[in-house]
Amino acid sequence: MSFIDQVIVKVSAGDGGNGHVSFHHEKYVDKGGPDGGDGGKGGDVVVIASRNQDTLATYRYHKEIVAKNGNAGEKNRRHGKNADDVVINVPVGTAIYNGNELVVDLVKDGQKHTIGRGGKGGFGNAHFVSSKRQTPRFAEKGLPGESFTLRFELKMIADVGLIGLPNAGKSTLLAKISNAKPTIADYPFTTLIPNLGVVDFLSTSFLVADIPGLIEGASKGKGLGYNFLKHIERTSVLLHLIDINNPDIYKSYQTIRQELLNYDLKLEKKPEIIVLTKVEGLDKKFIFETIKTLKERLLKRKKIIAISAVSGLGVEDLLKKASLLIEKQDNVEADIISSIPIITLAPDKKNWSVSKTDDGFKVVGQEIEEFVFKTDFTNEESVGRLRNIFQRKGIFRELIKIGLKPGDKILINQSYFLY
Ligand SMILES: Nc1nc2c(ncn2[C@@H]2O[C@H](COP(=O)(O)OP(=O)(O)O)[C@@H](O)[C@H]2O)c(=O)[nH]1
Ligand SMILES: [Mg+2]
Numbered sequence: 001m002s003f004i005d006q007v008i009v010k011v012s013a014g015d016g017g018n019g020h021v022s023f024h025h026e027k028y029v030d031k032g033g034p035d036g037g038d039g040g041k042g043g044d045v046v047v048i049a050s051r052n053q054d055t056l057a058t059y060r061y062h063k064e065i066v067a068k069n070g071n072a073g074e075k076n077r078r079h080g081k082n083a084d085d086v087v088i089n090v091p092v093g094t095a096i097y098n099g100n101e102l103v104v105d106l107v108k109d110g111q112k113h114t115i116g117r118g119g120k121g122g123f124g125n126a127h128f129v130s131s132k133r134q135t136p137r138f139a140e141k142g143l144p145g146e147s148f149t150l151r152f153e154l155k156m157i158a159d160v161g162l163i164g165l166p167n168a169g170k171s172t173l174l175a176k177i178s179n180a181k182p183t184i185a186d187y188p189f190t191t192l193i194p195n196l197g198v199v200d201f202l203s204t205s206f207l208v209a210d211i212p213g214l215i216e217g218a219s220k221g222k223g224l225g226y227n228f229l230k231h232i233e234r235t236s237v238l239l240h241l242i243d244i245n246n247p248d249i250y251k252s253y254q255t256i257r258q259e260l261l262n263y264d265l266k267l268e269k270k271p272e273i274i275v276l277t278k279v280e281g282l283d284k285k286f287i288f289e290t291i292k293t294l295k296e297r298l299l300k301r302k303k304i305i306a307i308s309a310v311s312g313l314g315v316e317d318l319l320k321k322a323s324l325l326i327e328k329q330d331n332v333e334a335d336i337i338s339s340i341p342i343i344t345l346a347p348d349k350k351n352w353s354v355s356k357t358d359d360g361f362k363v364v365g366q367e368i369e370e371f372v373f374k375t376d377f378t379n380e381e382s383v384g385r386l387r388n389i390f391q392r393k394g395i396f397r398e399l400i401k402i403g404l405k406p407g408d409k410i411l412i413n414q415s416y417f418l419y
Helices: 170-177 226-232 249-263 265-269 284-297 315-338 366-374 380-393 395-401
Strands: 006-012 045-050 064-066 086-091 094-098 101-106 112-116 147-154 160-163 195-201 204-210 237-243 272-277 303-306 353-356 361-364 409-412 415-418
Touching: 006 112, 045 094, 045 101, 064 086, 086 147, 101 112, 112 147, 160 170, 160 226, 170 195, 170 204, 170 237, 170 315, 195 315, 204 315, 226 249, 237 249, 237 315, 249 265, 249 284, 272 284, 272 315, 284 303, 303 315, 353 395, 361 366, 361 395, 366 380, 366 409, 380 395, 380 415
Parallel strands: 006 064, 045 086, 160 204, 160 237, 237 272, 272 303, 361 409
Antiparallel strands: 006 147, 045 112, 094 101, 094 147, 195 204, 353 361, 409 415
């Protein structure tokens, strides 16, 4: 199972449907009241974190997620249909970014977040009847849906990370213990993307990630390892593989440890089992002596296990020890994850401000800009309503304070009208 950890996705929520302009007609009734219905809401784009999803691979080929537009209002005050939301599943552990801003970090199964909000439908003309205005001949346009280009990033929440120099036997072990089918070859850097595999062991199952490309200098960008170092952050347990035939086992161990610490000092504390690989056919005494020598050189006590992925020797013992360590770590992880802040896209709605520019008087503010968007500038009445809103909100008053005179241009977004 190859594993994609970053995709760029364009998200387009649906536009709101336009409000409708119509007047009630009945036989023998000359002129009925306005009866144009409101437009329906555009669909939202919603993400849900799901345990059943392992990768972001789906989004590699479906880079655009589009929700439908709301329907326009109709006569007889019929409300346009609201569009359905588009709900997509992503793996638990997916973080979504808009540029450098974190939109949401999906850390729990079932966690939901709206990443694109559908536009509101516009009011139909039936909405605008008042004592002063009995036959409104205008309606609002629907608001556009939000549209973003977002980056989905999956930091693998693998329970186990397989680390070690190239050729240590990581991919072979992963293939042996899990459902993954990684590329195995006799030369370094076979694995260009991390491989994930699910290991079923006794009554539990856990995720194992093959972290390829770690070499001396990886933490400074040498080779390909740097891209994968970040995946190690969230694993609970490290299995550090070393080829037992390596002439300097301690040195190769230290090389990898140094890269981990250069990348992030916190990795020092991550539980680690040292795994000497490719031991099939070797003399038991030799294996025992090798382990003993390594233990003596290590500053800290570490578990050391000898295995052969080829013959299966020691593999079950390794899985047992790994699963016990994972169990211990689970609670710790949960604490860290729940403390990650969640930032939402909610914009500041109420505020507006005015300024004088060379082109005219400028008004900015989300809510008022929405009203302007909904206005049909070819329709006198529609513009009239906008003027009323400016009046009510005290925007004209503020504009007059900074010098607005009759006939001056008032600019909002791409639109303008004259005072
Ligand atoms: N004899 C023997 N060879 C192994 C064993 N595990 C891996 N190898 C070989 O070691 C080489 C590198 O293995 P690989 O899994 O690609 O290492 P990685 O770079 O750490 O992923 C390959 O030729 C494997 O066939 C083992 O248990 N015994
Ligand atoms: Mg490999």
